[in-house]
Amino acid sequence: MLEAAPPGEAIPSATPARTGAGDLGAPLYIAWQVTNECDLACLHCIEESGPGKAFRDELTAAQTSAFLEQVAAEQVPYMSFSGGEPTLHPRFFEMAAYLCERQTQLKIETNAHGLTAEGCERLRRTGVKAVQVSLDGATRETFNRMRVRGDFARALQGIAHLRAAGVPVEINYSPTRFNIHEIGLAVDLAYGLGAESFYTGRTMYTGNAVKTWHRLAPSEEQYGGFFETLHAKTREYAGRMRVHFHEMGLLEELRYRLRHPAALLIVLPNGLVKLINALPFVCGDLRRQSLKEVWANFQRAWQDPRVSQFVEDLANDPRKTASLHQWVFL
Amino acid sequence: MKLAQYVKFREERFGGVLFETRSEKVFALNPTASAIVREIARDGSDEPGLVARLADLFRGSRATIETEVAAFVGDLRSRGLLED
Numbered sequence: 001m002l003e004a005a006p007p008g009e010a011i012p013s014a015t016p017a018r019t020g021a022g023d024l025g026a027p028l029y030i031a032w033q034v035t036n037e038c039d040l041a042c043l044h045c046i047e048e049s050g051p052g053k054a055f056r057d058e059l060t061a062a063q064t065s066a067f068l069e070q071v072a073a074e075q076v077p078y079m080s081f082s083g084g085e086p087t088l089h090p091r092f093f094e095m096a097a098y099l100c101e102r103q104t105q106l107k108i109e110t111n112a113h114g115l116t117a118e119g120c121e122r123l124r125r126t127g128v129k130a131v132q133v134s135l136d137g138a139t140r141e142t143f144n145r146m147r148v149r150g151d152f153a154r155a156l157q158g159i160a161h162l163r164a165a166g167v168p169v170e171i172n173y174s175p176t177r178f179n180i181h182e183i184g185l186a187v188d189l190a191y192g193l194g195a196e197s198f199y200t201g202r203t204m205y206t207g208n209a210v211k212t213w214h215r216l217a218p219s220e221e222q223y224g225g226f227f228e229t230l231h232a233k234t235r236e237y238a239g240r241m242r243v244h245f246h247e248m249g250l251l252e253e254l255r256y257r258l259r260h261p262a263a264l265l266i267v268l269p270n271g272l273v274k275l276i277n278a279l280p281f282v283c284g285d286l287r288r289q290s291l292k293e294v295w296a297n298f299q300r301a302w303q304d305p306r307v308s309q310f311v312e313d314l315a316n317d318p319r320k321t322a323s324l325h326q327w328v329f330l
Numbered sequence: 331m332k333l334a335q336y337v338k339f340r341e342e343r344f345g346g347v348l349f350e351t352r353s354e355k356v357f358a359l360n361p362t363a364s365a366i367v368r369e370i371a372r373d374g375s376d377e378p379g380l381v382a383r384l385a386d387l388f389r390g391s392r393a394t395i396e397t398e399v400a401a402f403v404g405d406l407r408s409r410g411l412l413e414d
Contacts, residue, residue: 025340028349
Protein backbone atom coordinates (compact mmCIF):
# COMPACT_ATOMS: atom_id res chain seq x y z
CA MET A 1 0.00 0.00 0.00
CA LEU A 2 2.91 2.28 0.68
CA GLU A 3 5.42 3.04 -1.97
CA ALA A 4 8.49 5.16 -1.45
CA ALA A 5 10.88 6.60 -3.96
CA PRO A 6 13.47 3.92 -4.70
CA PRO A 7 16.58 4.67 -2.63
CA GLY A 8 18.72 5.15 -5.71
CA GLU A 9 16.32 7.74 -7.08
CA ALA A 10 15.75 9.72 -3.92
CA ILE A 11 16.98 13.25 -4.48
CA PRO A 12 16.87 15.64 -1.53
CA SER A 13 14.39 18.03 -3.01
CA ALA A 14 10.68 17.64 -3.55
CA THR A 15 10.48 14.31 -5.28
CA PRO A 16 7.30 13.03 -6.84
CA ALA A 17 8.21 9.43 -6.02
CA ARG A 18 6.93 6.99 -8.61
CA THR A 19 3.72 8.91 -9.00
CA GLY A 20 5.32 11.31 -11.46
CA ALA A 21 4.47 15.01 -11.28
CA GLY A 22 1.89 14.41 -14.01
CA ASP A 23 -0.27 12.30 -11.73
CA LEU A 24 -0.54 14.92 -9.03
CA GLY A 25 -3.36 17.45 -8.92
CA ALA A 26 -1.12 20.25 -7.66
CA PRO A 27 2.52 20.88 -6.80
CA LEU A 28 3.91 19.41 -3.60
CA TYR A 29 6.40 22.19 -3.13
CA ILE A 30 6.52 25.82 -4.22
CA ALA A 31 9.79 27.71 -3.89
CA TRP A 32 8.86 31.37 -4.01
CA GLN A 33 11.50 34.04 -4.46
CA VAL A 34 9.40 36.72 -2.81
CA THR A 35 11.68 39.62 -3.76
CA ASN A 36 14.96 40.10 -5.56
CA GLU A 37 15.96 42.82 -3.10
CA CYS A 38 18.81 41.87 -0.77
CA ASP A 39 21.01 43.64 1.75
CA LEU A 40 24.04 41.60 0.63
CA ALA A 41 25.66 41.18 -2.79
CA CYS A 42 27.18 37.70 -2.66
CA LEU A 43 29.83 36.67 -5.17
CA HIS A 44 27.95 33.51 -6.15
CA CYS A 45 24.31 34.66 -6.00
CA ILE A 46 22.43 32.79 -8.70
CA GLU A 47 19.65 35.40 -8.69
CA GLU A 48 21.97 38.42 -8.97
CA SER A 49 20.18 39.88 -5.95
CA GLY A 50 21.49 42.86 -4.03
CA PRO A 51 20.66 46.32 -2.77
CA GLY A 52 18.34 48.03 -5.24
CA LYS A 53 17.89 44.81 -7.24
CA ALA A 54 14.17 44.31 -6.63
CA PHE A 55 12.36 43.63 -9.91
CA ARG A 56 10.30 46.60 -11.09
CA ASP A 57 7.34 44.31 -11.64
CA GLU A 58 7.30 42.25 -8.44
CA LEU A 59 3.87 40.98 -7.42
CA THR A 60 1.55 43.59 -5.93
CA ALA A 61 -0.19 43.06 -2.60
CA ALA A 62 -3.38 41.99 -4.40
CA GLN A 63 -1.51 39.59 -6.68
CA THR A 64 0.36 38.15 -3.72
CA SER A 65 -2.86 37.56 -1.81
CA ALA A 66 -4.49 35.90 -4.82
CA PHE A 67 -1.49 33.60 -5.21
CA LEU A 68 -1.40 32.58 -1.55
CA GLU A 69 -5.15 31.92 -1.54
CA GLN A 70 -4.61 29.46 -4.39
CA VAL A 71 -1.70 27.79 -2.59
CA ALA A 72 -4.00 27.16 0.37
CA ALA A 73 -6.95 26.07 -1.77
CA GLU A 74 -4.82 23.55 -3.68
CA GLN A 75 -3.43 22.18 -0.39
CA VAL A 76 0.18 22.67 -1.40
CA PRO A 77 1.87 21.03 1.59
CA TYR A 78 5.22 22.76 1.49
CA MET A 79 6.50 26.18 0.50
CA SER A 80 9.70 28.13 0.92
CA PHE A 81 10.30 31.87 0.90
CA SER A 82 13.63 32.91 -0.55
CA GLY A 83 14.90 35.82 -2.56
CA GLY A 84 16.81 38.04 -2.54
CA GLU A 85 16.34 38.33 1.17
CA PRO A 86 12.72 37.36 1.93
CA THR A 87 12.60 39.08 5.32
CA LEU A 88 12.96 42.43 3.51
CA HIS A 89 9.54 41.97 1.87
CA PRO A 90 7.13 44.43 3.53
CA ARG A 91 4.48 41.72 4.05
CA PHE A 92 6.89 38.97 5.08
CA PHE A 93 5.36 38.13 8.47
CA GLU A 94 1.80 38.53 7.22
CA MET A 95 2.40 36.12 4.32
CA ALA A 96 4.14 33.60 6.57
CA ALA A 97 1.27 33.68 9.06
CA TYR A 98 -1.32 33.26 6.32
CA LEU A 99 0.29 30.04 5.10
CA CYS A 100 1.07 28.57 8.51
CA GLU A 101 -2.51 29.16 9.69
CA ARG A 102 -3.66 27.14 6.68
CA GLN A 103 -1.37 24.21 7.44
CA THR A 104 1.17 24.78 4.68
CA GLN A 105 4.62 23.98 6.07
CA LEU A 106 6.88 26.93 5.46
CA LYS A 107 10.65 27.21 5.27
CA ILE A 108 12.42 30.58 5.22
CA GLU A 109 15.75 30.86 3.40
CA THR A 110 17.63 33.87 4.72
CA ASN A 111 21.04 35.39 5.30
CA ALA A 112 19.93 35.92 8.94
CA HIS A 113 21.49 39.39 9.12
CA GLY A 114 18.17 41.06 9.96
CA LEU A 115 16.88 38.47 12.40
CA THR A 116 16.25 40.11 15.76
CA ALA A 117 15.25 38.36 18.98
CA GLU A 118 11.72 39.76 18.58
CA GLY A 119 11.52 38.72 14.94
CA CYS A 120 12.60 35.18 15.76
CA GLU A 121 10.06 34.93 18.56
CA ARG A 122 7.42 36.03 16.05
CA LEU A 123 8.59 33.33 13.63
CA ARG A 124 8.23 30.73 16.37
CA ARG A 125 4.71 31.89 17.19
CA THR A 126 3.87 31.86 13.49
CA GLY A 127 4.89 28.21 13.32
CA VAL A 128 7.39 28.16 10.47
CA LYS A 129 8.79 24.70 9.86
CA ALA A 130 12.41 25.84 9.72
CA VAL A 131 14.66 28.75 8.90
CA GLN A 132 17.55 27.94 6.60
CA VAL A 133 20.54 30.24 6.98
CA SER A 134 23.26 30.64 4.37
CA LEU A 135 26.60 30.18 6.10
CA ASP A 136 29.26 29.83 3.43
CA GLY A 137 32.26 29.56 5.65
CA ALA A 138 33.39 28.40 9.04
CA THR A 139 35.39 31.56 9.62
CA ARG A 140 34.88 35.29 9.34
CA GLU A 141 37.53 35.50 6.65
CA THR A 142 35.87 33.18 4.15
CA PHE A 143 32.28 34.14 4.99
CA ASN A 144 32.87 37.87 4.59
CA ARG A 145 34.81 37.34 1.37
CA MET A 146 31.89 35.42 -0.15
CA ARG A 147 29.04 37.47 1.26
CA VAL A 148 29.85 41.00 0.14
CA ARG A 149 28.36 43.51 2.66
CA GLY A 150 27.75 40.58 4.99
CA ASP A 151 29.24 39.86 8.37
CA PHE A 152 29.91 36.47 9.92
CA ALA A 153 29.15 37.69 13.45
CA ARG A 154 25.75 39.06 12.41
CA ALA A 155 24.82 35.77 10.76
CA LEU A 156 25.81 33.88 13.90
CA GLN A 157 23.83 36.33 16.01
CA GLY A 158 20.76 35.75 13.87
CA ILE A 159 21.14 31.99 14.29
CA ALA A 160 21.51 32.43 18.05
CA HIS A 161 18.25 34.39 18.12
CA LEU A 162 16.52 31.61 16.20
CA ARG A 163 17.76 28.96 18.59
CA ALA A 164 16.85 31.04 21.65
CA ALA A 165 13.33 31.38 20.30
CA GLY A 166 13.10 27.66 19.58
CA VAL A 167 12.88 27.95 15.79
CA PRO A 168 14.35 24.93 13.94
CA VAL A 169 17.53 25.96 12.11
CA GLU A 170 19.06 24.59 8.92
CA ILE A 171 22.35 25.63 7.36
CA ASN A 172 23.12 26.01 3.66
CA TYR A 173 26.72 26.10 2.40
CA SER A 174 27.95 26.99 -1.10
CA PRO A 175 31.49 25.76 -1.81
CA THR A 176 34.10 27.84 -3.61
CA ARG A 177 37.81 27.38 -4.13
CA PHE A 178 38.52 29.60 -1.12
CA ASN A 179 36.09 28.07 1.42
CA ILE A 180 35.81 24.46 0.31
CA HIS A 181 38.57 23.32 2.64
CA GLU A 182 36.45 24.43 5.59
CA ILE A 183 33.60 22.03 4.88
CA GLY A 184 34.35 19.76 7.82
CA LEU A 185 34.59 22.71 10.19
CA ALA A 186 31.41 24.17 8.71
CA VAL A 187 29.44 20.99 9.41
CA ASP A 188 30.82 20.93 12.96
CA LEU A 189 29.93 24.59 13.38
CA ALA A 190 26.38 23.97 12.14
CA TYR A 191 25.93 21.22 14.69
CA GLY A 192 27.40 23.39 17.43
CA LEU A 193 24.94 26.13 16.52
CA GLY A 194 22.06 23.72 16.98
CA ALA A 195 21.17 23.12 13.32
CA GLU A 196 18.91 20.20 12.47
CA SER A 197 20.06 19.92 8.85
CA PHE A 198 23.03 20.93 6.72
CA TYR A 199 22.64 21.37 2.95
CA THR A 200 25.28 21.76 0.28
CA GLY A 201 26.16 20.84 -3.29
CA ARG A 202 28.08 22.13 -6.26
CA THR A 203 28.01 25.87 -6.82
CA MET A 204 26.33 26.77 -10.09
CA TYR A 205 27.78 28.81 -12.92
CA THR A 206 25.06 31.41 -13.31
CA GLY A 207 24.04 34.80 -11.96
CA ASN A 208 26.83 36.67 -10.19
CA ALA A 209 29.03 33.57 -10.38
CA VAL A 210 29.45 34.10 -14.13
CA LYS A 211 31.39 37.30 -13.41
CA THR A 212 33.34 35.86 -10.46
CA TRP A 213 33.86 32.27 -11.61
CA HIS A 214 37.63 32.66 -11.87
CA ARG A 215 37.63 33.41 -8.14
CA LEU A 216 35.01 30.83 -7.16
CA ALA A 217 35.22 27.62 -9.15
CA PRO A 218 36.58 24.73 -7.09
CA SER A 219 38.68 22.14 -8.90
CA GLU A 220 37.42 18.58 -9.34
CA GLU A 221 40.16 17.53 -6.95
CA GLN A 222 38.79 19.93 -4.34
CA TYR A 223 35.28 18.60 -4.93
CA GLY A 224 36.63 15.07 -4.42
CA GLY A 225 37.87 15.90 -0.94
CA PHE A 226 34.72 17.92 -0.25
CA PHE A 227 32.37 15.00 -0.91
CA GLU A 228 34.64 12.59 0.90
CA THR A 229 34.43 14.80 3.99
CA LEU A 230 30.66 15.08 3.62
CA HIS A 231 30.26 11.30 3.51
CA ALA A 232 32.31 11.06 6.72
CA LYS A 233 30.33 13.85 8.39
CA THR A 234 27.05 12.21 7.38
CA ARG A 235 28.12 9.11 9.29
CA GLU A 236 29.50 11.12 12.21
CA TYR A 237 26.28 13.08 12.74
CA ALA A 238 23.82 10.29 11.93
CA GLY A 239 20.83 10.56 14.23
CA ARG A 240 21.88 14.02 15.43
CA MET A 241 21.92 16.28 12.36
CA ARG A 242 20.97 15.50 8.77
CA VAL A 243 23.72 16.22 6.23
CA HIS A 244 22.21 16.58 2.74
CA PHE A 245 24.34 17.05 -0.34
CA HIS A 246 24.02 16.74 -4.10
CA GLU A 247 27.04 14.91 -5.39
CA MET A 248 25.85 14.58 -8.96
CA GLY A 249 26.72 17.23 -11.47
CA LEU A 250 24.18 19.57 -13.01
CA LEU A 251 23.96 17.70 -16.31
CA GLU A 252 23.33 14.40 -14.57
CA GLU A 253 20.65 15.94 -12.40
CA LEU A 254 18.89 17.62 -15.33
CA ARG A 255 18.86 14.37 -17.30
CA TYR A 256 17.25 12.74 -14.27
CA ARG A 257 14.70 15.55 -14.08
CA LEU A 258 13.72 15.12 -17.71
CA ARG A 259 12.56 11.63 -16.77
CA HIS A 260 11.29 12.53 -13.28
CA PRO A 261 10.24 16.18 -12.99
CA ALA A 262 9.98 17.20 -9.37
CA ALA A 263 6.54 18.34 -8.24
CA LEU A 264 8.11 21.70 -7.55
CA LEU A 265 7.35 25.15 -8.95
CA ILE A 266 9.92 27.94 -8.82
CA VAL A 267 8.04 31.23 -8.58
CA LEU A 268 9.98 34.39 -9.36
CA PRO A 269 9.32 37.73 -7.62
CA ASN A 270 7.20 38.90 -10.57
CA GLY A 271 5.02 35.78 -10.63
CA LEU A 272 6.71 34.06 -13.57
CA VAL A 273 7.14 30.35 -12.95
CA LYS A 274 10.27 28.46 -13.94
CA LEU A 275 10.53 24.75 -14.68
CA ILE A 276 13.58 24.44 -12.47
CA ASN A 277 16.24 26.90 -11.35
CA ALA A 278 18.93 25.43 -13.57
CA LEU A 279 16.98 25.95 -16.82
CA PRO A 280 15.89 29.21 -18.46
CA PHE A 281 12.37 28.00 -19.27
CA VAL A 282 9.26 29.75 -17.98
CA CYS A 283 6.02 27.79 -17.94
CA GLY A 284 3.55 30.28 -16.53
CA ASP A 285 2.70 33.71 -15.19
CA LEU A 286 0.73 33.86 -11.96
CA ARG A 287 -0.32 37.44 -12.72
CA ARG A 288 -2.38 36.17 -15.64
CA GLN A 289 -2.94 32.48 -15.00
CA SER A 290 -4.30 30.48 -12.13
CA LEU A 291 -2.05 28.12 -10.19
CA LYS A 292 -4.02 25.23 -11.69
CA GLU A 293 -3.34 26.47 -15.24
CA VAL A 294 0.35 26.95 -14.49
CA TRP A 295 0.59 23.46 -13.01
CA ALA A 296 -0.98 21.94 -16.12
CA ASN A 297 1.43 23.86 -18.32
CA PHE A 298 4.38 22.85 -16.12
CA GLN A 299 3.68 19.20 -16.89
CA ARG A 300 3.41 19.83 -20.64
CA ALA A 301 6.48 22.05 -20.67
CA TRP A 302 8.79 19.31 -19.41
CA GLN A 303 7.95 17.41 -22.62
CA ASP A 304 8.87 20.35 -24.86
CA PRO A 305 11.77 19.35 -27.14
CA ARG A 306 13.52 22.67 -26.46
CA VAL A 307 13.99 21.59 -22.85
CA SER A 308 15.67 18.28 -23.64
CA GLN A 309 17.72 19.99 -26.37
CA PHE A 310 18.98 22.59 -23.90
CA VAL A 311 19.99 19.85 -21.46
CA GLU A 312 21.86 17.94 -24.14
CA ASP A 313 23.55 21.14 -25.36
CA LEU A 314 24.86 21.55 -21.81
CA ALA A 315 26.90 18.39 -22.32
CA ASN A 316 28.89 20.20 -25.01
CA ASP A 317 28.83 23.62 -23.45
CA PRO A 318 28.48 23.64 -19.63
CA ARG A 319 28.69 27.42 -19.69
CA LYS A 320 25.20 27.66 -21.22
CA THR A 321 23.97 28.05 -17.64
CA ALA A 322 25.26 31.63 -17.89
CA SER A 323 22.09 32.41 -19.86
CA LEU A 324 19.56 31.18 -17.30
CA HIS A 325 18.20 34.68 -16.76
CA GLN A 326 17.35 35.06 -20.44
CA TRP A 327 13.94 33.51 -19.97
CA VAL A 328 12.45 31.30 -22.66
CA PHE A 329 8.66 31.14 -22.54
CA LEU A 330 7.12 27.75 -23.26
CA MET B 331 -2.02 8.17 16.93
CA LYS B 332 -1.65 10.96 14.39
CA LEU B 333 0.47 11.97 11.45
CA ALA B 334 3.93 13.05 12.56
CA GLN B 335 4.56 16.77 12.89
CA TYR B 336 6.29 17.18 9.55
CA VAL B 337 4.05 14.88 7.54
CA LYS B 338 1.41 16.25 5.21
CA PHE B 339 -1.32 14.23 3.48
CA ARG B 340 -3.16 15.15 0.30
CA GLU B 341 -5.71 13.12 -1.60
CA GLU B 342 -5.08 12.55 -5.29
CA ARG B 343 -6.95 10.88 -8.16
CA PHE B 344 -4.82 7.75 -7.73
CA GLY B 345 -5.19 7.71 -3.95
CA GLY B 346 -3.02 10.12 -2.05
CA VAL B 347 0.45 11.30 -1.11
CA LEU B 348 2.26 11.60 2.17
CA PHE B 349 5.00 14.22 2.12
CA GLU B 350 7.60 14.13 4.89
CA THR B 351 8.89 17.67 4.69
CA ARG B 352 12.05 17.24 6.78
CA SER B 353 13.56 14.52 4.62
CA GLU B 354 11.54 15.82 1.63
CA LYS B 355 10.44 12.29 0.77
CA VAL B 356 7.15 11.58 -0.91
CA PHE B 357 5.14 8.40 -0.51
CA ALA B 358 2.42 7.49 -2.98
CA LEU B 359 -0.64 5.78 -1.52
CA ASN B 360 -3.15 3.58 -3.28
CA PRO B 361 -6.88 4.20 -2.59
CA THR B 362 -7.04 1.74 0.32
CA ALA B 363 -3.97 3.19 2.03
CA SER B 364 -5.26 6.66 1.34
CA ALA B 365 -8.58 5.82 3.03
CA ILE B 366 -6.73 4.68 6.15
CA VAL B 367 -4.53 7.78 6.27
CA ARG B 368 -7.58 10.00 5.70
CA GLU B 369 -9.15 8.51 8.82
CA ILE B 370 -5.95 8.95 10.83
CA ALA B 371 -5.59 12.56 9.67
CA ARG B 372 -9.26 13.34 10.30
CA ASP B 373 -9.62 11.87 13.73
CA GLY B 374 -6.48 10.41 15.23
CA SER B 375 -7.30 7.56 17.58
CA ASP B 376 -5.91 4.21 18.61
CA GLU B 377 -5.71 1.25 16.27
CA PRO B 378 -8.89 -0.51 17.45
CA GLY B 379 -10.85 2.73 16.95
CA LEU B 380 -9.41 3.08 13.48
CA VAL B 381 -10.34 -0.50 12.60
CA ALA B 382 -13.88 0.08 13.84
CA ARG B 383 -14.31 3.18 11.68
CA LEU B 384 -12.88 1.46 8.62
CA ALA B 385 -15.14 -1.54 9.20
CA ASP B 386 -18.08 0.85 9.05
CA LEU B 387 -16.81 2.33 5.82
CA PHE B 388 -15.78 -0.81 3.96
CA ARG B 389 -17.30 -4.21 3.48
CA GLY B 390 -15.06 -7.14 4.28
CA SER B 391 -14.14 -9.24 7.24
CA ARG B 392 -13.07 -7.38 10.34
CA ALA B 393 -10.17 -9.81 10.78
CA THR B 394 -8.82 -8.90 7.33
CA ILE B 395 -9.17 -5.19 8.06
CA GLU B 396 -7.39 -5.63 11.39
CA THR B 397 -4.49 -7.47 9.76
CA GLU B 398 -4.11 -4.96 6.93
CA VAL B 399 -4.37 -1.95 9.21
CA ALA B 400 -1.82 -3.40 11.66
CA ALA B 401 0.67 -4.02 8.86
CA PHE B 402 0.13 -0.63 7.28
CA VAL B 403 0.27 1.31 10.54
CA GLY B 404 3.45 -0.57 11.44
CA ASP B 405 4.93 0.42 8.10
CA LEU B 406 4.03 4.07 8.65
CA ARG B 407 5.52 4.02 12.14
CA SER B 408 8.76 2.40 10.97
CA ARG B 409 9.18 5.25 8.48
CA GLY B 410 8.53 7.89 11.15
CA LEU B 411 5.32 9.02 9.52
CA LEU B 412 3.09 8.44 12.57
CA GLU B 413 3.39 9.48 16.19
CA ASP B 414 1.31 9.07 19.34
